[in-house]
Amino acid sequence: MQDISLNGSVKIGNKKPEIFSLADLEDFPEYTGPRINYDEYSTDKNKFSIGFASCxxxxxxxxxxYNQYIYLDDTKKIVRDLEKKVNTLHSFSKGSRFNSITRDGVNDFLNEFTxxxxxxxxxxxxxxxxxxxxTDRKEVRNKVSTAIAKMDASPRVELVAGAQLYWAGIPGNQxxxxxxxxxxxFMDQAICFLNNETNYRDSKSPIGMKLGERLSGKPIHIDISDEPWEKGIINNRNKFILGPSGSGKSFFMNKMMSSYYDDGSxxxxxxxxYSYQGLCEKLGGYFFAYEEDNPIQFNPFFVESGDILDTEKKESLKSLLLSLWKKDAGNHTRSEYVGLSGSLKxxxxxxxxxxxxFACFDTYYEFTGNQYKAHLEKDKVREKEFDILNYLYNLKPFYKGGEFDYLLNAKENLNLMEQRFIVFELDNIKDHPILFPVVTLMIMEIFIAKMRKLKGVRKIIAIEEAWKAIAKEGMAEYIKYLFKTVRKFYGxxxxxxxxxxxxxxxxxxxxxxxxxxxCKILLDQSKSSTSIDQVAELLGLTDKEAQMVLSIxxxxxxxxxxxxxxxxxxxxxxRVYRTEVSLEEYLIFTTEKSEKEKLFEYVDEAEGSYDIGLRNLAKDIRLGHTSL
Ligand SMILES: Nc1ncnc2c1ncn2[C@@H]1O[C@H](COP(=O)(O)OP(=O)(O)OP(=O)(O)O)[C@@H](O)[C@H]1O
Ligand SMILES: [Mg+2]
Incomplete structure (x- = not known):
């Protein structure tokens, strides 16, 4: 608390504010408008709008x-006074040219009003x-004068009425x-001088992440999941992240995921x-990389104790089998679906x-090839209805002795229940036409099963480019199902x-x-092959949002x-935020190969301790002993 002195000039403690006012017609600019361009965020094609008085x-x-006053006076009285003024000026206009100019001005005002x-x-x-x-007083005075001049207004230092203006500026004293x-x-002009932009505010939510405020870089806490959902701004917590290669998607995801992890998700x-390997090491999570000699194994037929074989599980099995059978899983006939469904039943x-x-793919395959085939023959099901030989032929690579016989015959399903941070790295199979979609689908399947069991905690599945593998017509229903289901299970x-x-x-x-x-999260689109108009149309962005994205x-x-x-x-x-991180976080999140290798050299030197390696590298960088 500091004393306020209004004796002559204004003083708060030791500080003397510089007071400028816009209070005379001559102070105001000739033209006003609701917006101006903010050149710093604009490009040739994109004009970034900000409020007229944002400066x-x-x-x-x-x-x-910045104090802003708009008085709503009695309109009738104002008009009456002005009419009177016109008459008075008119009678004196012969004697003075100034009076006739003023009279015309007031007349114009009245005409516009009417x-x-x-x-x-x-x-x-x-x-x-x-x-x-x-800073010093002179600098402050310069800054304010320049800001006022930017609007083409004339800065007027308040010398006499400072104390009065200060007093009136205290809320309640207007x-x-x-x-x-x-x-x-007129009101239209007056509101142009209102300040429309606000500072970002910290969210009060207990969960969320720290990003930087755009202008000042000040760290702020934001919750882009629960809070907007509770406020009815969003109806689901799903997120779509878009940005060309190198724009920082994975880096941002690392930041966001580490915050989610801290919140208990x-x-x-x-x-x-391999964009999440560092974070996985740091958090002590499970890292599954698909390797030839140690591939990931699943068992989609296995029903764990406590789980039931409900309609959803059956439907997802059917999707899986269809995608193993047909190149385009959506391209099946009704009778083929019935035939496949019957085999499972x-x-x-x-x-x-x-x-x-034991429930697994092998025993299913054997059953289908023997008992079910016999059943179909007995029923005289024709080949054109359900070509079981073609079905068995296409599924054979997954059966005992086949190329992928390990994939769907695990003795039990991966248990993801206890582990809070799991990364599946599918780089090795990303171009494989069969393994990639099947493995991605299995991972999603496991996630869904676990999601339904884990109650009261947030569950997140984030899929980098891998989603493309399953983004076929036939799988669209499955993706839709995943997106809709997670919502119901706090996911x-x-x-x-x-x-x-x-x-x-x-x-x-x-x-x-x-x-x-x-929730759509967009990074710098300037190097994207798709135009912002297309992006905006596809994502349903407003003009303002498109402007924001272009200003990144x-x-x-x-x-x-x-x-x-x-x-x-x-x-x-x-909103646009800064993703600004500490050096240590940078070293964990970076996806640059040479930077990652450098960290792993330090980890090796620290006998495999990620934490010590990380600390040592950060220290050496700070001391200038090494650089990235
Ligand atoms: N917020 C940031 N602060 C500092 N550096 C960053 C930031 N975001 C990205 N980078 C730098 O850019 C590099 C590339 O970022 P990132 O790997 O996230 O791109 P990407 O969009 O995931 O690309 P790709 O589509 O090819 O996977 C990072 O390794 C890092 O060096
Ligand atoms: Mg990436």
Missing amino acids: LGLLLDCNHV ADHRRPVRAHYNIMAWPDSG AELPINDTVLT HIVLVDVG MYFEHLKTHPGL EAMVVTQDVEDILSSPIVKKAIINNSD NKNNDPSLKYREVAILLGGVLS
Whole structure:
């Protein structure tokens, strides 16, 4: 608390604010408007709009208070007074040219009022600025004058009425503003001088992550899941992340996932490019990489104790078998579906009566080739209805002795229940036409099963480019199902992609993923092959959101290493933030090969301790002993 002295001039403690006012017609610019371009975020084609008076708000880079007054006076009285003034000036106009000019001016005002039904108001604006430890009065005065001049207004230092203006600026005291310090104008003009931009505020939510405020870099806490959901801004917590290669998608995801992890979430990541290996090491998670001699194994037929073979599980098995059978799983006939469905039904009945039989792909295949085939023959099911030989032929590689016989015959399913951070790295099989979709599908399947069992905790599945493998027509239903189901089980599905082209090519997938992701996270699109118009159309961005996306990284502080990201929530709440991290976090999140290798050299030197290696590398970088 500091004393306020209004004796002559204003003094708060030792600080004397500089007060400037816009209170006389001559102070105001000739032209006003609701917006101006902000050149720093604009490009040739994209004009970034900000409020007309933003240079007196957030963009004025010193301590200040911007007071804005609009008086709604009695319109009739104002008009009456003005009419009277016109008459008086008219009678004196012969003697003075000045009087006739003023009379014409007032007349114009009255004409505009009558013709356009405009609302006359009285307005006053003032700025109170004061230096902090790093600046002096002169600097502050310069900053404010320059800001006012940017609007083509004339800065007027308040010498006499400072104390009065300060007093009137205290909330509740606005009636104390001297009326002769106001100008008569219309509402349309007066509101142009209101400050529309606000600072970002910390969320009160207990969960979320720290990002940087765009202008100042100040760290702020944001929750882009629960809070907007509770406020009704979004209807699901799913996220769609888009940015061209190198724009920082994986880096941002690392940051977001580490925050989610700290909040107690269960996370499953499916990646193709080793972008989460560092974070997984740091958090002590499970890292599954698909390797030839140690491949990931699943068992989609295995029903764990406590789980039941419900319709959903059966439907997902059917999707799997269809995708193993047909290149395009969507391209099956009704009778083929019936035939396949029947095989599963009979197989599970068979299992019940043969408790010694282990549920897995091999026993299903054998059952289908023997008992079920015989059953179809007995029923005289024709080949064109359900070609069981073709079915068995196409599925053979997954059966004992086949090329992929290990894949679906695990003795038990992977148990993801206890582990909170799991990464599936599918880089080795990303071009494999069979393994890639099947493995991706199995991972999603396991996630769904676990999601339904884990109660009361947030569950996240984030799929990097791998989603493309399953983004076929036939799988669209499955993706839709995943996106919709996670919502019901306090889960979040996230899809990370470089290019919207892949999504454009499948309208069903587009619907399934984009329409079910209320949060869209966009990175710098300037190197994207798709135009912003296309992106905006596909994602349903508003003009303002498209402007925001185009402004990403346009005016970054060159002395700092960070990138910007646009987080768009339900088309309602959209912001651009800095993703700025500590050196240690950078070393964990980076995807640059040489940087990752450097860290692993340090980890090796520290006898395999990730933490010690990380600390040593950060220390050496800080001391200048090494660099990235
Ligand atoms: N917020 C950031 N701060 C500092 N550096 C960053 C940031 N974001 C990205 N980078 C740098 O850019 C590199 C590439 O980022 P990232 O791997 O996230 O791109 P990407 O969009 O995932 O690309 P791809 O589609 O090829 O996987 C990172 O290794 C890091 O060096
Ligand atoms: Mg990436």
